[in-house]
Amino acid sequence: MKTSISLEEAQSSLLELVQPVKQSQVSLFDAVGRVLCRDIQSGVNLPTFNKSPLDGYALQAKDTEQAELSNPVILEVIEEVRAGFMPENKVISGSTIKVMTGAPIPEGANEIVKYEDVKREGNFIKLFYPLTPGKNVIQAGEDVLQGETIAQRGTLLTPPLVGLLAAIGVAEVPVYEKVKIAILSTGDELLDPSKELLPGKIYNSNLHSLGAFCSQLGAEPISMGIVPDEKDAIVERITQALKESDLVITTGGVSVGDYDVVPDALKQIGADKIFWKVDMKPGSPVIAAKQNNKLIIGLSGNPAAALITFDLIVVPLIKKMMGLEKQFPAKIFAILTENFNKPSQQRRFLRAKVQRNNEVNYVKLTGEQSNGVLKSMIDCNALIDVPAGSGPLIAGQEVSAVVLGNDHGSFIGEV
Amino acid sequence: MKTSISLEEAQSSLLELVQPVKQSQVSLFDAVGRVLCRDIQSGVNLPTFNKSPLDGYALQAKDTEQAELSNPVILEVIEEVRAGFMPENKVISGSTIKVMTGAPIPEGANEIVKYEDVKREGNFIKLFYPLTPGKNVIQAGEDVLQGETIAQRGTLLTPPLVGLLAAIGVAEVPVYEKVKIAILSTGDELLDPSKELLPGKIYNSNLHSLGAFCSQLGAEPISMGIVPDEKDAIVERITQALKESDLVITTGGVSVGDYDVVPDALKQIGADKIFWKVDMKPGSPVIAAKQNNKLIIGLSGNPAAALITFDLIVVPLIKKMMGLEKQFPAKIFAILTENFNKPSQQRRFLRAKVQRNNEVNYVKLTGEQSNGVLKSMIDCNALIDVPAGSGPLIAGQEVSAVVLGNDHGSFIGEV
DSSP states (O other): EEEOHHHHHHHHHHHHTOOOOEEEEEGGGGTOOOOSSSOOESSSOSSOBOSSSEEOOOOOOGGGGBBBBTTEEEEEEEEEOTTTTOOOOOOOOOOEEEEEETTTTTTTOOOEGGGGEEEEEEEEEEEOOOOOOTTTTBBBBBBBBTTOOOOTOOOBBHHHHHHHHHHOOOOOOEEEEOOEEEEEEEEEEEOTTOOOTTTTOOOOHHHHHHHHHHHHHHHHEEEEOOOOOEEHHHHHHHHHHHHHHHEEEESSSSSTTOOOOOHHHHHHHHHHEEEEEOOSSSSSOOOEEETTTTEHHHHHHHHHHHHIIOOOOOOOHHHHHHHHHSSOOOEEEEESSSSSSSSSSSEEEEEEEEETTTEEEEEESSOOTTTTTTTTHOOOOOEEEOOOTTTOTTTEEEEEEEEEEETTOOOOOOO | EEEEEEEHHHHHHHHHTTOOEEEEEEEEEGOOBBBBBBBOOOOSSSSSSSSSEEEESEEOGGGGTBBTTOOEEEEEEEEOTTTOOOOOOOTTTTTEEEETTOOOOOOTOOOOEGGGHHHHHHHEEESSSOOOOOHHOOTTSBBTTOOEEEETTTBBBBBBHHHHHTTTTTTTEEEEOOOOEEEEEEEEEEEEEOOOOOOOOOOHHHHHHOOOOOOOHOEEEEEEEEEESSSSHHHHHHHHHHHHHHHEEEOOOOSSTOOOHHHHHHHTOOOEEEEEEEEEESSSOOEEEETTEEEEEEOOOOOOHHHHHHIIIIIHHHHHHHHHHHOOEEEEEEESSSSOOBBBOOOOOEEEEEETTTTTEEEEEESSSOOTTOOHHHHHEEEEEEEEEEBBOOOOOOEEEOOSSSTOOOOOOOO
């Protein structure tokens, strides 16, 4: 087992141990936010037939060659076709078929003239200028050709892509299953927020914040509840969690104190430890182990530390298991707008908010940076990456930051 | 009824007619992505009691005033307290209580000395240097003070906020109900993608793309299916949709052709028409009406036009109904990287993709721009806003664009 490794080593050593989860399929109505598990080729041309882009008359363009204002060409209207219906007749020289927007181009016709550009008299229309064949025709396959790959494995299903799948007649979509993530919190001091607060106890936030994080990613959180700091109880609960999930996350009990029993529990289960402790603050006591091809990641019990290590170490794993191609968050540079007076002996991630102004990224701290403080996570959309051995940070200096995905569509410049 | 109004007039005239939907509450496990319907004040200090940030010994700092390496102070260890438990004794001068990380500070103690900094001998510890009161104590209320507003009405519930609510003991969260959006597609030519393709028919994509869009926003789409181009059928289906939803969206049948019967259907229902036709391409024939305080918005049946007008006109409405404070997408400037050779008589929105490079936004078109073409919506993360009366666009020129929210965390600079 490695110890005190770099964040990057922790990320890559875990990432190579996971694969996308099983393939499945869902109905189009449930497909948005899921990930394609195979390439999608279109079985049809889109549109499937040549069709009219407007309300008008289908005709043979060569019939109009001699047309002029003073000497109009006259064609007989032999049929009318609405969108959704097939013409019963062919267009032959001297005849025309009225077509509505979206109607198929009748056999024999090669152009549509607009309603407004002809004069209708009884069953005849008068045309006053020559027409170009094919100008007002939507060609079959203009949008998508039969056999064309419209989306590749690993693509996140967005609303337009769901629409395109519908348009080519894919009603059941091949997607990866939802990744099942079991979360359990260890600690004698923990109470669920639905319970009455007792002296010396605190409400457990980790189960809820990490569960919400999993839901937001499109994974399925499974709450394994709160477990006391007792090795046997933790062994039993992790064993159960491994049965029910693809990935097990624990919080608390990973330091080196007398009651930090998660490492011992992992040993008793027989899990292969991959690493313990990552060179970063907050959250350094992360432990990772593998049992029967499933990973168990033990995070710090400190709420902010748990969220930050989840963001940096666990989210890329979940994304790979979901089948997504892009797993790591964006890195940016930004100008710090305030001082941070503490030196950083260890590599440190500071909770911060990046905003753009005049094409420049500015970053400010979101408040108290202690391990346990949650409030400064609320407005946090980025983590300033402070290298080990840094002195105090000064307003105006450029810093590097990792962009977090939890600010829903506010936009920052990616490096 | 107004006609051929500007996009901005369409947006504002509708926005003033809607309000956030009813208030409700959900369990913390279901809260992420929902919107708070009232301010949340904390009922407790967070942490709720003074506690130890480390494993150590709780003592009275004044006992250590004379401590030095050659002349250590000796204290008697009278108890041991784990996180989650209350001390049974007070710390008095000459005594100390062993405390684990997260344990309450015992009465009488005002500082914690680290494990590693003392020498334990039986029931006694030796201290070698003076300590500062309060240095190693996490104060009650350090994160959140009792009575403090931790989040305001209109706030989207993110994972850290869900965690903070858990930490202050909020197990049921006051949120707005999910906005129910009924969607129906009109058109004799339409088939559901689950059906066999028939001559002259096409698969309906709008119900699926718009439904997926609603789901992604956190609203609840209700499929009202496909309705033929018959006024009575449309009247009946819209009437049903109004009963089941907060907002009704239709696609198709809003132009001025012989079979565009949605405007007539709205008239028959007795709905007050608000406007018909917006000065923009694609999607201009949008119609909006109000019946019993509910809006009915009729969009073009062309797939791309429907999606773009949904993005620009309907999404802000849904966001206001969800209770969100920010309703409009970001506007940016970007450098166009290719020519667009057509002049734009009307204001036009072009499907495009913005990417940043060296702190500059670059924008390219995502393909064919015809009303019906869906493929160019797939990679689209922005719409170039081309003013009416523009000539062809030239590579290298600066353009204005509206950023769409469907690219999940790829980041662009906001103006």
